[in-house]
Amino acid sequence: MKSDLSSKLFAEAKKLIPGGVNSPVRAFRGVGGEPFFVSRANGPRLWDVDGNEYVDYVCSWGPMILGHAPVAVLKAVVDAARDGASFGIPNPREVRLAGLVREAFPSVEKVRFVSSGTEATMSALRLARGFTGRDKILKFEGCYHGHADSLLVKAGSGALTFGQPDSAGVPEALARLTLTAPFNDAEAVAAIVAANRGEIAAIIVEPIPANAGLFLPKPGFLEFLRKITAENGIVLIFDEVISGFRAAKGGAQELYGVRPDMTCLGKIIGGGLPVGAFGGRADIMDKLAPDGPVYQAGTLSGNPVAMAAGIATLETLFAQPGLYKQMDGLAANLAAGVADAARKAGVALSQNRVGSIFCNFFCDGPVSDYASAKRSDTKCYAKFFHAMLERGVYLAPSQFEVGFVSTAHTDAEIGQTVRAAVESFKVL
Numbered sequence: 001m002k003s004d005l006s007s008k009l010f011a012e013a014k015k016l017i018p019g020g021v022n023s024p025v026r027a028f029r030g031v032g033g034e035p036f037f038v039s040r041a042n043g044p045r046l047w048d049v050d051g052n053e054y055v056d057y058v059c060s061w062g063p064m065i066l067g068h069a070p071v072a073v074l075k076a077v078v079d080a081a082r083d084g085a086s087f088g089i090p091n092p093r094e095v096r097l098a099g100l101v102r103e104a105f106p107s108v109e110k111v112r113f114v115s116s117g118t119e120a121t122m123s124a125l126r127l128a129r130g131f132t133g134r135d136k137i138l139k140f141e142g143c144y145h146g147h148a149d150s151l152l153v154k155a156g157s158g159a160l161t162f163g164q165p166d167s168a169g170v171p172e173a174l175a176r177l178t179l180t181a182p183f184n185d186a187e188a189v190a191a192i193v194a195a196n197r198g199e200i201a202a203i204i205v206e207p208i209p210a211n212a213g214l215f216l217p218k219p220g221f222l223e224f225l226r227k228i229t230a231e232n233g234i235v236l237i238f239d240e241v242i243s244g245f246r247a248a249k250g251g252a253q254e255l256y257g258v259r260p261d262m263t264c265l266g267k268i269i270g271g272g273l274p275v276g277a278f279g280g281r282a283d284i285m286d287k288l289a290p291d292g293p294v295y296q297a298g299t300l301s302g303n304p305v306a307m308a309a310g311i312a313t314l315e316t317l318f319a320q321p322g323l324y325k326q327m328d329g330l331a332a333n334l335a336a337g338v339a340d341a342a343r344k345a346g347v348a349l350s351q352n353r354v355g356s357i358f359c360n361f362f363c364d365g366p367v368s369d370y371a372s373a374k375r376s377d378t379k380c381y382a383k384f385f386h387a388m389l390e391r392g393v394y395l396a397p398s399q400f401e402v403g404f405v406s407t408a409h410t411d412a413e414i415g416q417t418v419r420a421a422v423e424s425f426k427v428l
């Protein structure tokens with residue numbers, strides 16, 4: 001595998017950009033070595049500047065559910081850009097995308113668009129605090145909700161990859177308002193709520209945590225969160241930035257049948273362009289400026305080009321509901337093939353999967369929370385990552401991220417990946 005041009009670019013980037021990257025996990029420090037620089041992508045594949053080709057399971061960390069450069073999205077983006085890139089005044093595409101969100105997420109009675117998942121969760125929390133008049137929030141260990149101050153406490157994703165689940169620069173006074181509990185631990189949640197009665201504004205949760213690897217809610221856990229929040233006047237926020245339009249059309253809330261008060265969205269909703277959204281009960285959303293006292297704004301919020309990409313992506317998904325089954329089938333075959341290869345090579349592997357989201361942990365036994373995710377042998381993951389990359393398969397460059405199958409992946413990519421895994425397990 002050639003890497004001369006990527007290496008040169010990375011050296012130059014490090015002089016100009018901290019760590020050479022604009023988001024830490026891209027620096028490959030979770031697996032060692034240097035990142036490659038992408039020159040182009042199409043369907044399920046990426047090409048780097050040195051001409052190497054990869055089957056892509058990162059899919060830009062989730063947004064590229066239709067694969068790269070899908071024709072419908074390309075056309076929508078070009079058409080929108082021709083009409084002007086940004087106006088700073090309402091445009092019709094905002095209304096169309098809001099309608100599509102409402103169709104998929106009945107709990108989202110009103111929605112506001114922002115430019116990233118971080119903005120969505122940050123704004124949702126401010127709103128929950130303004131609505132309830134309370135300051136404290138409760139989040140779960142290993143859940144990642146973007147990098148707003150209140151949320152970088154026992155956080156997953158890059159923060160966990162670099163062993164910084166609690167970031168420097170977050171005022172202690174603010175961090176103290178963020179309570180944490182282990183995911184799937186109803187007793188711990190009940191104890192915290194009892195000890196802070198009348199003080200918790202919101203419980204924010206990834207209903208399918210996908211930023212410490214992947215783990216699933218135990219039966220009844222989300223229902224329990226719904227009940228205890230309703231009984232205590234706490235706003236229940238589902239962070240569906242990853243699971244929205246992915247775990248099912250209507251996200252985890254459709255899959256598990258639990259209706260939160262508020263929902264945060266990102267990734268797929270922008271079809272690869274920067275879009276986030278938060279929404280929920282109308283009585284809560286009506287507290288937002290200009291109708292209410294909670295301030296929130298953004299020059300590029302509802303940007304017409306980004307809205308166009310989101311609309312084209314969602315319309316494609318909604319028009320062909322069979323796509324979810326197709327991705328699920330491919331991801332199931334991928335998981336089975338990789339599990340079989342690991343078994344034959346005598347490698348301990350614990351797999352979690354929801355539809356097209358998957359994660360392979362290098363350990364025995366089930367992974368159901370942050371503590372069990374941390375049992376994974378990250379050195380083994382790093383070796384596997386590089387062995388797969390050598391064989392033209394790009395997995396997430398961290399054990400504490402997930403993989404995605406898109407509608408553009410086919411049996412050919414899955415077959416190639418399983419063959420690469422057979423060889424890669426041999427060199428661990």
Ligand code: HOZ
Nearest residue numbers: 023025026061157158211
């Ligand atoms: N936090 C993102 C994954 N969960 C990574 C974002 C990026 O590096 O692009």
